[in-house]
Amino acid sequence: MGNVVKERGLVLEKTFVAMGKQLTQAGVGQKVLELILIGVVFLILVPFLGAHRATDFAIFCIIVLSFDLLYGYMGRLSFGHLLYVGVGAYTVGLALRYLTTNPLLAIVLGVVAACLAGMAVGAITVRIAGAAFALANLAFNRVGWFLVMSPLKDITGGENGLSIRNLSFWYVNFRNPTFRFWFVLASLLLVFLLLRIFTSSSYGVLLRSIKEDEKRVRFLGYNTQLYKWVTFVLAATVAGFGGALTALNYGYVNPNTLDVHANAGIVFACLLGGSGRLYGALLGGIIYMLITNLLPVYFQRWEFFLGVALLLIVFRFRGGIWGGLEALYSGLAARAKSGSSKEGMSR
Amino acid sequence: MIYAIMYGLTVGAVLYLISVGFSLTFGTMRVINFAHTITYTLGAYLLIASIRSLGVPFFWGGAVGVAVAALAGYGIERFVIRRLYGESLDYTFIATYAVFLIGVDIVKWLWGVFPKPVSDPLGKTVDILGFVFPTYRLLVILLAIVVFFGLELFMRKTMVGKIIVAALDNREGVRCLGIGVEKYFSLAFVLGSALAALGGVLYAPITAVHPYMGSHILLLCFAVVLTGGLGNLRGTFLASFALGMLISITGRYWPAGSEIVAFIAMAAVLLARPIEA
Amino acid sequence: MSLLTTSGLTKRFGGLVAVNSVDLRIEENETLGVIGPNGSGKTTLFNLLSGFFPPTAGRIFFQGRDVTHLSPEERVKMGMVRTFQLVSVFNSLKVWENLVPCVAWKSGMYHSLWRFMTTPAASTWADSIEALKLVGLEGQAEAVAGELSYGDRRLLEIALALSLRPKLLLLDEPFSGLSDVEIAKVLALLKSLKGKITIGIIEHKISMIVDFVDRLCVMNEGHIICEGNPSEVLANPLVNECYWGKQETLERAGVSGV
Ligand SMILES: Nc1ncnc2c1ncn2[C@@H]1O[C@H](COP(=O)(O)OP(=O)(O)O)[C@@H](O)[C@H]1O
Numbered sequence: 001m002g003n004v005v006k007e008r009g010l011v012l013e014k015t016f017v018a019m020g021k022q023l024t025q026a027g028v029g030q031k032v033l034e035l036i037l038i039g040v041v042f043l044i045l046v047p048f049l050g051a052h053r054a055t056d057f058a059i060f061c062i063i064v065l066s067f068d069l070l071y072g073y074m075g076r077l078s079f080g081h082l083l084y085v086g087v088g089a090y091t092v093g094l095a096l097r098y099l100t101t102n103p104l105l106a107i108v109l110g111v112v113a114a115c116l117a118g119m120a121v122g123a124i125t126v127r128i129a130g131a132a133f134a135l136a137n138l139a140f141n142r143v144g145w146f147l148v149m150s151p152l153k154d155i156t157g158g159e160n161g162l163s164i165r166n167l168s169f170w171y172v173n174f175r176n177p178t179f180r181f182w183f184v185l186a187s188l189l190l191v192f193l194l195l196r197i198f199t200s201s202s203y204g205v206l207l208r209s210i211k212e213d214e215k216r217v218r219f220l221g222y223n224t225q226l227y228k229w230v231t232f233v234l235a236a237t238v239a240g241f242g243g244a245l246t247a248l249n250y251g252y253v254n255p256n257t258l259d260v261h262a263n264a265g266i267v268f269a270c271l272l273g274g275s276g277r278l279y280g281a282l283l284g285g286i287i288y289m290l291i292t293n294l295l296p297v298y299f300q301r302w303e304f305f306l307g308v309a310l311l312l313i314v315f316r317f318r319g320g321i322w323g324g325l326e327a328l329y330s331g332l333a334a335r336a337k338s339g340s341s342k343e344g345m346s347r
Numbered sequence: 348m349i350y351a352i353m354y355g356l357t358v359g360a361v362l363y364l365i366s367v368g369f370s371l372t373f374g375t376m377r378v379i380n381f382a383h384t385i386t387y388t389l390g391a392y393l394l395i396a397s398i399r400s401l402g403v404p405f406f407w408g409g410a411v412g413v414a415v416a417a418l419a420g421y422g423i424e425r426f427v428i429r430r431l432y433g434e435s436l437d438y439t440f441i442a443t444y445a446v447f448l449i450g451v452d453i454v455k456w457l458w459g460v461f462p463k464p465v466s467d468p469l470g471k472t473v474d475i476l477g478f479v480f481p482t483y484r485l486l487v488i489l490l491a492i493v494v495f496f497g498l499e500l501f502m503r504k505t506m507v508g509k510i511i512v513a514a515l516d517n518r519e520g521v522r523c524l525g526i527g528v529e530k531y532f533s534l535a536f537v538l539g540s541a542l543a544a545l546g547g548v549l550y551a552p553i554t555a556v557h558p559y560m561g562s563h564i565l566l567l568c569f570a571v572v573l574t575g576g577l578g579n580l581r582g583t584f585l586a587s588f589a590l591g592m593l594i595s596i597t598g599r600y601w602p603a604g605s606e607i608v609a610f611i612a613m614a615a616v617l618l619a620r621p622i623e624a
Numbered sequence: 625m626s627l628l629t630t631s632g633l634t635k636r637f638g639g640l641v642a643v644n645s646v647d648l649r650i651e652e653n654e655t656l657g658v659i660g661p662n663g664s665g666k667t668t669l670f671n672l673l674s675g676f677f678p679p680t681a682g683r684i685f686f687q688g689r690d691v692t693h694l695s696p697e698e699r700v701k702m703g704m705v706r707t708f709q710l711v712s713v714f715n716s717l718k719v720w721e722n723l724v725p726c727v728a729w730k731s732g733m734y735h736s737l738w739r740f741m742t743t744p745a746a747s748t749w750a751d752s753i754e755a756l757k758l759v760g761l762e763g764q765a766e767a768v769a770g771e772l773s774y775g776d777r778r779l780l781e782i783a784l785a786l787s788l789r790p791k792l793l794l795l796d797e798p799f800s801g802l803s804d805v806e807i808a809k810v811l812a813l814l815k816s817l818k819g820k821i822t823i824g825i826i827e828h829k830i831s832m833i834v835d836f837v838d839r840l841c842v843m844n845e846g847h848i849i850c851e852g853n854p855s856e857v858l859a860n861p862l863v864n865e866c867y868w869g870k871q872e873t874l875e876r877a878g879v880s881g882v
């Protein structure tokens with residue numbers, strides 16, 4: 001018994017040492033630079049959009065990032081990702097109403113709830129191959145929506161949603177837009193950093209292997225179900241974090257946060273930016289939000305527009321914007337190379 | 348209780364008509380055709396349109412609905428699904444979802460977002476052992492059974508049917524035979540679309556017709572197909588009625604839960620028998 | 625004790641019996657060749673051994689343990705590693721990245737999910753390169769695997785398999801689709817491994833492996849029709865018959881008679 005505890009302690013200690021090492025390793029400079037860059041981009045957005053909208057953008061980016069881990073890196077398309085956003089948001093709303101007055105604690109609870117929901121749903125859906133995975137997740141999302149709308153109506157407020165009262169606590173004041181912006185930006189950077197570490201690790205390579213050929217990965221000795229599940233739970237957790245922030249940003253939760261059809265927006269944002277690349281997800285999230293916020297198309301014929309855009313991406317621009325930029329860059333690099341070699345030959 | 352059973356059978360019949368097409372494409376190609384929902388919706392709307400603006404009787408309106416939806420199904424197969432043949436199934440899913448979005452928006456544009464009621468075309472009832480049933484519902488159930496036996500015959504007697512059955516049994520095997528399977532799949536696809544539209548037409552007088560009616564029913568179809576077994580057409584038939592019953596009987600005692608039970612059934616099936624390929 | 629034994633191993637596909645009650649035995653550190661005409665069930669046999677699908681009947685024992693119902697990954701962890709008839713590597717990854725999951729596994733990272741998830745893939749670079757050196761691909765480590773020649777991808781696949789530290793390495797037609805130069809490369813590599821690990825190798829051209837293997841198994845229509853050391857097996861008329869057909873066997877006999 002004591003041994004086990006000791007062992008656990010040792011594992012914990014090792015984990016912290018590893019974490020510390022991770023943060024002090026080479027490449028840290030680059031990561032810091034990347035984080036600063038992202039922060040600057042959002043700061044530039046603020047004067048144009050206002051702090052509240054910029055916060056909205058950042059939250060959406062968090063959700064798209066979490067989706068990208070699942071779809072872009074592991075190649076598992078889910079059309080039910082908003083379920084976890086909804087779970088996070090509603091947990092925060094309910095926690096602040098019935099349990100606590102501390103928004104930070106509520107966020108933690110929201111994230112934990114999304115994580116648990118992801119564990120349960122993931123245990124079932126992760127074993128499903130192909131496009132059926134997308135639909136099975138959509139079905140669970142629908143169940144969640146239904147639960148909120150009907151059986152749990154009395155506590156969730158059904159269609160009317162749930163307004164949050166306790167938004168400020170101690171120094172933490174979610175009533176203040178500036179505070180919200182900085183808090184969410186910090187959260188986005190944290191999520192980005194974590195995902196950056198995860199995706200560039202051996203585990204990240206494993207995910208990309210699973211995306212290409214899961215069966216083959218099993219013949220390398222990996223229990224792919226486990227890794228798929230872990231990734232699913234991770235994505236759900238991060239999405240839940242995004243949901244919790246959404247609730248605090250609006251001070252209000254409504255059933256639209258887990259609207260089944262809104263999943264197409266996330267998929268679109270991810271594909272638009274370029275799936276399988278964290279920067280693509282960020283870019284896609286921002287551009288998608290710009291489209292929905294600035295184009296009047298949002299109010300009419302929006303679905304038509306979205307449908308056509310999705311078809312275009314699937315048929316013509318698989319790599320999305322980031323993929324296009326990469327192709328452009330490598331094309332230019334190749335041309336520069338061949339240009340210089342030609343020069344060399346003529347000389 | 349008898350009425351609940353009756354209602355369950357009606358729901359089952361409609362579910363069957365819609366699920367068959369879904370099951371055919373899912374079972375043979377593992378393609379999940381989200382646009383299936385739009386052919387179903389289209390069928391119902393075209394029925395209403397032809398009744399209201401052309402003034403034709405219900406059955407001709409239904410025929411128009413089915414025919415046009417079948418055509419739309421052909422278009423979807425030819426221009427979306429076939430172009431993505433052999434690529435990641437995710438792209439097909441996204442593309443058909445896009446078609447669904449476009450279709451829903453067109454429906455909204457043409458006919459508005461509000462639910463439209465359709466009256467019972469027969470308006471008669473029959474009296475069986477003291478219970479009064481609408482004749483129309485009996486007709487729907489009968490039609491589903493006729494379609495089931497018709498399909499059984501089709502699958503057993505015709506070349507196309509045999510190839511589809513073989514493909515349901517062993518996809519790779521049929522592909523290896525080198526027959527132009529795509530041609531046959533396309534036929535199966537159009538057939539499925541027509542049946543979905545038929546389902547939409549028949550269900551219209553029982554439920555409300557609205558632009559998103561399809562996306563909800565698709566999930567139920569998915570549940571049906573999973574419960575019945577992938578590529579198992581008889582299983583689809585039985586599962587449709589079983590789920591229809593489940594929905595209607597639960598709805599009687601716990602109205603809010605009638606939708607959820609279908610998904611619980613689906614989750615249970617998935618837990619017991621995941622889809623591995 | 626034999627490293628691997630099977631008893632009554634059978635696999636049916638509908639009406640077809642692809643592998644029919646096979647009793648196979650592979651000794652420690654021997655090199656076993658499995659030959660037979662196309663469609664005789666060789667690949668299916670390896671699929672059964674590696675856990676690609678479960679057998680219809682029969683059992684498989686590895687190091688005395690019943691592994692019939694173990695998953696592929698559990699068999700790999702026990703040391704049964706295979707390659708595929710059609711080269712199967714991760715075409716979208718770089719060459720060295722292909723090896724990352726294998727070497728990460730080896731370095732014990734597997735035991736701590738957190739470490740596995742946070743240690744940069746680049747930290748396995750040295751191990752990956754070392755594995756690539758075995759097959760002489762270290763020069764192309766940064767290339768994308770899908771852009772390699774077929775032969776090089778075959779070598780890469782063998783590197784993947786070797787980096788998993790196999791006790792039993794099952795190779796499914798490692799020479800198919802390769803040029804003569806590439807065949808020589810692969811053969812040289814395999815010869816260097818001979819005697820160090822146990823190798824099972826499928827080939828349908830006998831000549832290719834006849835002086836390389838210790839023992840030959842001949843399959844036909846799902847059965848093992850004959851086994852023994854190569855010269856014995858080749859002398860067996862039954863083998864020639866199933867391999868070249870009656871007519872050709874007679875012709876060959878005629879030719880050699882002249
Ligand atoms: N997954 C499968 N489904 C159906 N039949 C199969 C399958 N795999 C192999 N077969 C059949 O089993 C027989 C043996 O195939 P295989 O083991 O690949 O032969 P070999 O490798 O000796 O050329 C062949 O007739 C083949 O068509």
Ligand SMILES: [Mg+2]
Nearest residue numbers: 666667668709
């Ligand atoms: Mg073979």
